[in-house]
Amino acid sequence: MRRVFVTVGSTQFDALVQAVLSPDVLHALSSKGFTRLVLQSGNSASMNSEQLALLEASYSNLAIDVWKFKASLEEEVKEADLVVSHAGSGTILEVLRMGKLLIVVPNPTLLDNHQQELADALVERGHLRAASVQSLASVIAGMDASSIVPFPEVNSSRFRGLIDERLGFTA
Numbered sequence: 001m002r003r004v005f006v007t008v009g010s011t012q013f014d015a016l017v018q019a020v021l022s023p024d025v026l027h028a029l030s031s032k033g034f035t036r037l038v039l040q041s042g043n044s045a046s047m048n049s050e051q052l053a054l055l056e057a058s059y060s061n062l063a064i065d066v067w068k069f070k071a072s073l074e075e076e077v078k079e080a081d082l083v084v085s086h087a088g089s090g091t092i093l094e095v096l097r098m099g100k101l102l103i104v105v106p107n108p109t110l111l112d113n114h115q116q117e118l119a120d121a122l123v124e125r126g127h128l129r130a131a132s133v134q135s136l137a138s139v140i141a142g143m144d145a146s147s148i149v150p151f152p153e154v155n156s157s158r159f160r161g162l163i164d165e166r167l168g169f170t171a
Contacts, residue, residue, distance in 0.1 A: 005080035087115035096151035
């Protein structure tokens with residue numbers, strides 16, 4: 001079972017939720033062989049259970065699960081083959097450190113558009129793909145996992161060395 005996990009984090013990002021549940025995105029996911037869609041909708045408006053059941057019936061090869069919040073998203077990320085996320089820095093780092101394929105959708109309604117700046121920097125380095133709500137289906141359809149540059153592992157000894165040097169613990 002190929003699984004995609006979508007998260008909006010703790011914010012409200014109605015446009016991303018609506019886009020993910022749109023026929024274009026569902027078709028793109030289905031065409032790429034995904035068989036399960038897990039959507040964490042946060043404070044965003046979503047479909048009711050009857051609407052979701054009708055939608056799922058239209059895409060019989062794609063099981064859809066929608067929920068608002070869980071204490072941790074770690075297990076969902078671990079189980080995912082692809083993560084689609086708002087471009088929050090904490091989520092991006094968590095997903096990339098787990099080595100997961102990631103598409104970020106910056107929320108343009110946020111103050112100073114900092115999510116777009118972070119997304120652009122990581123796209124430039126090849127670690128992820130970015131999409132707008134409008135381009136999400138085409139980015140999914142064109143996604144090539146072999147073109148993604150793995151995110152570097154954390155080297156905590158470098159940080160520790162810098163601190164030790166700064167505090168005079170090393171010669």
